[in-house]
Amino acid sequence: MSALVNLFYIYDPWLFHFFRMALFVGVITVFWILYKKIKGEFQQGIILPVDSLGVVLGLIVISVIPALVYGTSDFSVTLMYIKGLLLFGLGVAIYNVFYVKQPPEKLISDFKIGISVQAIIGFLALLGIPFMIDFALSSNIVLPRFYGSEQEYRLYNLTSSAFFQLSIFYLMLLHFLLAYNAKHNTINSVFLFLLLFIGLISGRTFLALSVVSILIYFKWRYIPSLLLFAGICLFLAFNYPEHKYVAHALEPLINIIHGTGHISSSTETLVQKHLFMPELKQILWGDGYYYAPEGGYYGGTDSGFIRQVLYGGIGYLIVCFAFTAYFVFRIAQNWFEGSWKFILSTLVILSVLNVKADTYAFPGIMMVLLMFLSLFGNAGKRITLFRLQE
Numbered sequence: 001m002s003a004l005v006n007l008f009y010i011y012d013p014w015l016f017h018f019f020r021m022a023l024f025v026g027v028i029t030v031f032w033i034l035y036k037k038i039k040g041e042f043q044q045g046i047i048l049p050v051d052s053l054g055v056v057l058g059l060i061v062i063s064v065i066p067a068l069v070y071g072t073s074d075f076s077v078t079l080m081y082i083k084g085l086l087l088f089g090l091g092v093a094i095y096n097v098f099y100v101k102q103p104p105e106k107l108i109s110d111f112k113i114g115i116s117v118q119a120i121i122g123f124l125a126l127l128g129i130p131f132m133i134d135f136a137l138s139s140n141i142v143l144p145r146f147y148g149s150e151q152e153y154r155l156y157n158l159t160s161s162a163f164f165q166l167s168i169f170y171l172m173l174l175h176f177l178l179a180y181n182a183k184h185n186t187i188n189s190v191f192l193f194l195l196l197f198i199g200l201i202s203g204r205t206f207l208a209l210s211v212v213s214i215l216i217y218f219k220w221r222y223i224p225s226l227l228l229f230a231g232i233c234l235f236l237a238f239n240y241p242e243h244k245y246v247a248h249a250l251e252p253l254i255n256i257i258h259g260t261g262h263i264s265s266s267t268e269t270l271v272q273k274h275l276f277m278p279e280l281k282q283i284l285w286g287d288g289y290y291y292a293p294e295g296g297y298y299g300g301t302d303s304g305f306i307r308q309v310l311y312g313g314i315g316y317l318i319v320c321f322a323f324t325a326y327f328v329f330r331i332a333q334n335w336f337e338g339s340w341k342f343i344l345s346t347l348v349i350l351s352v353l354n355v356k357a358d359t360y361a362f363p364g365i366m367m368v369l370l371m372f373l374s375l376f377g378n379a380g381k382r383i384t385l386f387r388l389q390e
Helices: 002-011 023-038 050-070 077-097 103-124 130-137 164-184 189-202 204-217 219-237 242-250 251-260 265-274 279-284 304-336 340-356 365-373
Strands: 046-049 381-383
Touching: 002 023, 002 077, 002 304, 023 077, 046 050, 046 077, 050 077, 050 189, 077 219, 103 130, 103 164, 103 189, 130 279, 164 189, 164 204, 164 304, 164 340, 164 365, 189 204, 189 219, 204 251, 204 340, 219 242, 219 251, 251 340, 279 304, 304 340
Parallel strands: none
Antiparallel strands: 046 381
């Protein structure tokens, strides 16, 4: 049961584009707790991470300030963080029911099941099985302009997330599991191959930066899986460079092979259209807009750094970084004995990613994953409510 709940909560598929499974399993878990409490059968109490909840609430309060100061009425950022608080609260309930009395290996085992499920769905969809393609597409937000396009393969996951946010989710999941395996050595390298496979489906961002995580936490026994994955990528790049999925997914590799002098179209678009230096006033204080009144992101940029500066200035950007760093630090405390190797490498990767799009404090499935992982341990202030005496 925990593996199924974990799959629905962590990947948050929206079945038929609207039935949000993270909310569904979270709310069901909350009602189950209430039912057991009323019957007097939930004696363990409910553990609450007080400081973590306080950090989320603090971010919500701070995020309101730019919109109020400038009178823009752009409360989209605040609403995003309220959604993040809701999902974190549901994650706390799931942790209390399914994991609080279990060793951490239980969560790792559930991650393995989720990776296997996603790999099977992705593989069968890439084989062109209509039922599996329809099933995968039905779990995402509605993106009709990508159906049948060269990027449709990126939707072959059982999740609501898509493209960049999904790619950084898999990157952080890979980074965490490699760090865990460096300490405990309990994850078969087959799961590394499966994670690389579904990560490749999610986007080229994963393909490029997964190399960093692998180098940081390299083990010799990873070599067979890495060689197999690299061999498949090279085989596809050399023999099927014109296939629309291959041309898009392996564009950086194909460009290197053919010496075109280009990295990828998305990188060039980012540099040419989305990176610019805001005015000094904007850097200091922002403009109070995250979304433009006429629609779209304010400033027309995808860069997370620029979006956050334009909304609330350098101070708001620092707050978003501190929020992210807090949860990374909690994960390091609870899982890796405060490892600075994990803390610094994770924050460097997230900072590089924030150049391209929001990673600091953005309440997508990547941040939900980090917040959920932070619960597994005793670091920080925790209180237990409604504990019944034996």
